[in-house]
Amino acid sequence: MHSFLLRHGITYDGIKYWGRKHFHWLSTLKFDHPAHQIVFQDYINAIHDSEQRHAQLVGQIEKLLPEWSMKPLVDALCVMKGINMIAATTILATTGDLRRFPTPTKLSSYFGLVPTEHSSGSNIRRFGITKTGNTEARRVLIQSAWCYRFPARVTKQKEKVRAAVEKNIRDIAWRAQVRLCGRYRRLVACGKRAPIACVAVARELTTFIWEMGQVVMINH
Numbered sequence: 001m002h003s004f005l006l007r008h009g010i011t012y013d014g015i016k017y018w019g020r021k022h023f024h025w026l027s028t029l030k031f032d033h034p035a036h037q038i039v040f041q042d043y044i045n046a047i048h049d050s051e052q053r054h055a056q057l058v059g060q061i062e063k064l065l066p067e068w069s070m071k072p073l074v075d076a077l078c079v080m081k082g083i084n085m086i087a088a089t090t091i092l093a094t095t096g097d098l099r100r101f102p103t104p105t106k107l108s109s110y111f112g113l114v115p116t117e118h119s120s121g122s123n124i125r126r127f128g129i130t131k132t133g134n135t136e137a138r139r140v141l142i143q144s145a146w147c148y149r150f151p152a153r154v155t156k157q158k159e160k161v162r163a164a165v166e167k168n169i170r171d172i173a174w175r176a177q178v179r180l181c182g183r184y185r186r187l188v189a190c191g192k193r194a195p196i197a198c199v200a201v202a203r204e205l206t207t208f209i210w211e212m213g214q215v216v217m218i219n220h
Contacts, residue, residue, distance in 0.1 A: 001043045005029075008036070018047070061089055069218050073098070076216045077209060078161050079173040081180075082147030087140045091209065094137040098213020107210045111138050113203040129199060138202075145202035148180040149194070168215055176208035 005011070010029065014021055026044060031037045062085070065071055070092045077088035092098075101107040108114050112132035131138070154162065154174075162170050180201050187197035 001047070004040065004043060058086065061086070065089065070097075071218075073213060073216045073218055075161075076165060076169045076173075076212045079158065079165055079169055080144075080205075080208065080212075081152075081158070081173070081177045082144035082205075087144055090140045091137050094134045097218060098210055101210060101213075104207040104210040108203050108206045109133075111141060111206060113138065113141070113199065113206060129203075141202040141205060142198055145180070145184075145198040145205055148177070148184045148201050148205075149198075150181070152177045152181040169212065172208060172211055172215070176205065180204060180208075 008031070012022065012025060014025065016022065029040065031040060065074065065085070068074070070089075073092060074085065074088040077083050077091070078085055083091075095101075095107070095110065098107065101110065105114065109130070110133050112130045114130060152174075162173070183204060184197050184201050187200055188194065192200070
């Protein structure tokens with residue numbers, strides 16, 4: 001869609017894409033050539049179809065979630081900054097019971113978020129992350145880590161979720177938020193690029209996810 005509009009010299013001056021104002025702006029666009037108008041409308045229809053399919057899938061997950069043995073842990077992870085119901089279910093559907101991982105490092109390694117290491121004698125060289133394991137779960141974790149660019153705070157939406165869980169879960173989520181927000185700022189201040197800093201934060205985020213998995217009892 002964006003590439004199509006740019007080819008015709010059309011740019012959006014608003015801030016937020018795919019919101020009500022953006023769709024209203026799109027509805028005002030007209031093209032001289034009929035073929036261009038048809039292609040443009042096909043893009044719009046595809047977007048609406050995707051949104052409808054997304055809403056249906058989310059609805060199915062919400063419907064099935066109460067019957068899942070991992071629901072208590074899903075609720076606990078949703079207290080953490082950057083993690084919602086979809087992110088939590090994606091992560092746990094990949095890992096299963098987090099207690100099967102003896103250490104947080106094992107969980108990070110499972111997601112492919114640990115550095116690649118080449119050892120020869122006394123020489124140890126480390127490179128980028130291994131990128132092993134489930135790609136979608138790793139993408140969700142890194143996407144969640146981007147939220148820690150902002151200062152630690154509890155939003156109104158998260159406050160409602162926090163009220164439904166026990167104090168030890170709230171404490172872990174807040175401790176994670178304070179540490180990871182500070183971690184991101186320190187890495188950027190040291191000259192690390194934002195994407196690299198977010199991967200480092202995602203790796204440490206798995207530590208707190210692992211901790212949640214040790215204290216929350218799941219239903220078998």
